[in-house]
Amino acid sequence: MKNILVTGGAGFIGSNYVRYVLENFPDFELVNLDALTYAGNLENLSDIEANPQYHFVRGDIRDAELLRQLFDKYHFDAVVNFAAESHVDRSITDPSLFFEVNVGGVLTLLEACLKAWRLRPEDKYCHDFQPGVRYLQVSTDEVYGSLTPDEPAFTEQNPLAPNSPYAASKASADLLCRAYAHTYGLPLNITRCSNNYGPYQFPEKLIPLMLNNAQHDRKLPVYGDGQQIRDWLYVFDHNRAIHQVLTQAEPGQVYNIGGSNERANLQIVELLLKSIGKPDSLIEHVKDRPGHDRRYAIDSSKIRRELGWAPAYQFEQALPATITWYQEHATWVEHAVSGEYQNYYDKMYGAAER
Numbered sequence: 001m002k003n004i005l006v007t008g009g010a011g012f013i014g015s016n017y018v019r020y021v022l023e024n025f026p027d028f029e030l031v032n033l034d035a036l037t038y039a040g041n042l043e044n045l046s047d048i049e050a051n052p053q054y055h056f057v058r059g060d061i062r063d064a065e066l067l068r069q070l071f072d073k074y075h076f077d078a079v080v081n082f083a084a085e086s087h088v089d090r091s092i093t094d095p096s097l098f099f100e101v102n103v104g105g106v107l108t109l110l111e112a113c114l115k116a117w118r119l120r121p122e123d124k125y126c127h128d129f130q131p132g133v134r135y136l137q138v139s140t141d142e143v144y145g146s147l148t149p150d151e152p153a154f155t156e157q158n159p160l161a162p163n164s165p166y167a168a169s170k171a172s173a174d175l176l177c178r179a180y181a182h183t184y185g186l187p188l189n190i191t192r193c194s195n196n197y198g199p200y201q202f203p204e205k206l207i208p209l210m211l212n213n214a215q216h217d218r219k220l221p222v223y224g225d226g227q228q229i230r231d232w233l234y235v236f237d238h239n240r241a242i243h244q245v246l247t248q249a250e251p252g253q254v255y256n257i258g259g260s261n262e263r264a265n266l267q268i269v270e271l272l273l274k275s276i277g278k279p280d281s282l283i284e285h286v287k288d289r290p291g292h293d294r295r296y297a298i299d300s301s302k303i304r305r306e307l308g309w310a311p312a313y314q315f316e317q318a319l320p321a322t323i324t325w326y327q328e329h330a331t332w333v334e335h336a337v338s339g340e341y342q343n344y345y346d347k348m349y350g351a352a353e354r
């Protein structure tokens, strides 16, 4: 496997994945297809733009004709789909966009894979595919719904029970992938990961948002009592797991990925404040998000057992490293908050291409 189509590679996890693969696997070539929505930031990858193994294409995963052209040109062996609308709050205000992108986009990608990889493309019942090809759907633990404090962590056997429009759109995409594997035999995998933290996360998500507010002595809005529990994993460990699944897993397998690291949101916020020497009085409890899930916890024993993956980073070291990264990349944060990063594409690739 050499040529990978990475979709959503200008976002938080995708850009970290692009860098991880280019730094560690010199025989891989990557095409990053990203629509550059508000969450796509090419400044995340400015240091690798000149890498001959990396190509950026601005475009939408819902564009079937563009996908056909890219498959014709690059003969992808694999597709790793990070592209999505990813913010739960935004899904509550605009659910239809989430279904168009997160479900419609996945359907278009799966169709493109079928057409490009099926050995007899004209035969709808053909289950024979080019050897070694693979589609990987990057999903989330949120598809499983919410746990009570005493329930065991989610395994891959848990029923899908999404509660937010975002989670419902991701669960729908998972079901679509399942159907394509079952009906057409498309070789694919699904990974379901818990909350990621690390460099290049858009500052509307918990850790970079709270850090940025605290650094400017602004209030830190905490939903409800702040006792919503999430499992946290360093983004590098997530990407290592994705690449292991892509290159080692049997087709059809679903893998949970987590850090066995449950924390209440309020605890994370207090940790951030303490580590940068700001007072807890900056915390402001605000009205809770409607339908807010109380607890996610992920059992990743399957990927540990079958693929030998385990997190390499401990929260106690990786969280301070993440805080330091944001402090040392004040310009990146400033551009992301002000919207200045959106001019980057024009500067680098020219406004004419829009």
Ligand SMILES: NC(=O)c1ccc[n+]([C@@H]2O[C@H](COP(=O)([O-])OP(=O)(O)OC[C@H]3O[C@@H](n4cnc5c(N)ncnc54)[C@H](O)[C@@H]3O)[C@@H](O)[C@H]2O)c1
Pocket (backbone or CB within 6 Å): 007, 008, 009, 010, 011, 012, 013, 014, 033, 034, 035, 036, 037, 038, 039, 040, 041, 059, 060, 061, 062, 081, 082, 083, 084, 085, 086, 087, 101, 105, 138, 139, 140, 141, 170, 192, 193, 194, 195, 196, 197, 202
């Ligand atoms: N952030 C997390 O903690 C987390 C945890 C588990 C799973 N996930 C999943 O991982 C994936 C990446 O998450 P993220 O946090 O990096 O998201 P993100 O919002 O930072 O990035 C999403 C990227 O997708 C691009 N995009 C959006 N719509 C597109 C479209 N129609 N066509 C092409 N590109 C499009 C955006 O421009 C952006 O670059 C998502 O699928 C998300 O559901 C995220």
